[in-house]
Amino acid sequence: MKRCTSCKNGVLKSGFIEELFRAYTCSSCEGNWILIEDYLSWKIQNPEYKFSEDVSNLNDVIAEDTKRAILCPVSGSIMQKIKIIASSEHRIDYSTVVGGVWLDKGEWDLLKLEGLAGSLNFLVTHEWQKKIRESKAHETFSERYRSKFGDELYGKVKEVRKWLYEEAQRIDILAYLNAEDPYSAER
């Protein structure tokens, strides 16, 4: 039996998450070690399965988020911290070497709440991680403009921009707006 690399107290016991797919649960901290391979082979057999998003005890979902580096329980290498959604700083641990995910206690419920429990294999992909970074960048820009213009003006500017970009003659309109004196031949 493997020792838990997160709390270093318990051992990882083989079992099933929601009696569906294999996971190894720590006898002490109740974290879960899931091999993407196990998850995927279950998923292939149950492609239509939908996880419930209303976790019964919603207020009790306190997902722990270990900030320090955790070692992969199989390979012993440092696991990568990966975000699951752009709007939260919460990160889960992923062993790129083995293809396994470490979920702290409560993190499985968190994934369910976010409607991501059925996409665990996708969360660890470059594609998903890239998407998170992009929407994060988008948010940052949006916030920057908002704080520069203020809420009201930002709303107005966005409206004008939307209108302008639907206009076929937008280049000429922009040139007209930009020119100090649009009625002079000189620029």
Ligand SMILES: [Zn+2]
């Ligand atoms: Zn543990």
